[in-house]
Amino acid sequence: MKKLFLILAGVTAxxxxxxxxxxxxxxxxxALQGDxxxxxxxxxxxxxxxxxxxxxxxxxxxxxxxxxxxxxxxAVQWLVLAIGxxxxxxxxxxxxxxxxxxxxxxxxxxxxxxxxxxFYFLLGWKFPGDRMDMLALTAAExxxxxxxxxxxxxxxxxxxxxxxxxAPGDIRLTSTLVLWLIYVSYxxxxxxxxxxxxxxxxxALAVFGALDVxxxxxxxxxxxxxxxxxxxxxxxxxxxxxxxxxxxxxxAFLCFAFLVCWSRFRLELLKREAEQAEAMESxxxxxxxxxxxxxxxxSAR
Amino acid sequence: xxxFKFLVAAYVATWLIHTFYIGTLxxxxxxxxxxxxxxxxxK
Numbered sequence: 001m002k003k004l005f006l007i008l009a010g011v012t013a014x015x016x017x018x019x020x021x022x023x024x025x026x027x028x029x030x031a032l033q034g035d036x037x038x039x040x041x042x043x044x045x046x047x048x049x050x051x052x053x054x055x056x057x058x059x060x061x062x063x064x065x066x067x068x069x070x071x072x073x074x075a076v077q078w079l080v081l082a083i084g085x086x087x088x089x090x091x092x093x094x095x096x097x098x099x100x101x102x103x104x105x106x107x108x109x110x111x112x113x114x115x116x117x118x119f120y121f122l123l124g125w126k127f128p129g130d131r132m133d134m135l136a137l138t139a140a141e142x143x144x145x146x147x148x149x150x151x152x153x154x155x156x157x158x159x160x161x162x163x164x165x166x167a168p169g170d171i172r173l174t175s176t177l178v179l180w181l182i183y184v185s186y187x188x189x190x191x192x193x194x195x196x197x198x199x200x201x202x203x204a205l206a207v208f209g210a211l212d213v214x215x216x217x218x219x220x221x222x223x224x225x226x227x228x229x230x231x232x233x234x235x236x237x238x239x240x241x242x243x244x245x246x247x248x249x250x251x252a253f254l255c256f257a258f259l260v261c262w263s264r265f266r267l268e269l270l271k272r273e274a275e276q277a278e279a280m281e282s283x284x285x286x287x288x289x290x291x292x293x294x295x296x297x298x299s300a301r
Numbered sequence: 302x303x304x305f306k307f308l309v310a311a312y313v314a315t316w317l318i319h320t321f322y323i324g325t326l327x328x329x330x331x332x333x334x335x336x337x338x339x340x341x342x343x344k
Contacts, residue, residue: 020312036304039311046315145322149315156311160304260323267330274337281340 053143058210087113
């Protein structure tokens with residue numbers, strides 16, 4: 001396992017180096033913005049990776065909550081299946097297509113809808129029992145790291161292009177900041193609460209927090225914002241070399257995120273094993289102390 | 302537009318954040334190994 005991790009880490013490092021080479025050398029310079037536009041090769045893939053990780057956190061949290069009752073688990077499974085089937089059929093109805101923003105392809109919406117049951121059943125199968133909660137925590141923590149990068153690189157790009165670091169009131173910017181705050185509070189809750197209900201409360205918070213992800217994503221489709229309008233799938237056009245670089249960069253960051261999540265998951269696994277061992281030790285210690293105190297108490301009687 | 306320094310700043314900031322996070326993972330891992338070792342010794 002360690003060998004596989006090292007091999008993957010090496011491949012990912014090479015992939016990231018190649019993506020950076022494409023971003024800095026191969027992709028053409030933007031006619032209006034100059035070289036500073038190259039920030040998008042880190043900013044956009046980080047945002048997409050953060051969205052994916054928050055989506056995984058959402059699915060894992062729903063699964064975790066559903067597992068609290070067998071009947072609820074069955075009901076949620078049917079509901080997820082229904083969302084998948086009805087959602088795909090609905091995206092091809094002309095009435096529903098009329099509601100989609102200009103340039104958004106129904107096939108892209110259908111793929112996103114299908115991802116929901118696909119991820120739900122795949123994760124449910126791969127992460128049994130308490131591991132689902134560990135996955136939710138891992139995805140949230142790594143997602144916050146990527147979201148932080150989005151919030152840092154965005155203003156660095158905005159300063160030379162817009163002349164300001166931040167556009168107050170811009171819905172894309174504000175909703176992203178709110179998303180970051182929601183998941184930071186999720187992590188704070190996980191870190192500092194010792195209640196037996198922490199995992200359930202955190203899962204419920206994650207389910208509500210995930211509602212902000214579509215708002216962030218679609219804000220530039222439905223509202224006029226200072227933030228650039230969608231280029232990919234939004235009716236805009238992009239030089240094929242730029243698109244190739246962007247997608248390569250995203251793939252490289254996805255591999256990197258996978259490795260970081262793997263490490264974080266292993267750490268959580270080890271932490272829970274240590275907690276269990278400690279609890280067992282204190283239980284054994286308490287048992288020994290109780291045995292030792294029996295003759296004493298009898299003699300006291 | 303002298304924007305190159307902003308490009309460098311964004312790339313450096315990205316890797317600084319990732320390095321910092323991976324550093325915290327390493328330190329947490331080391332602390333955990335240490336406490337597991339101590340637990341093993343007590344047994």
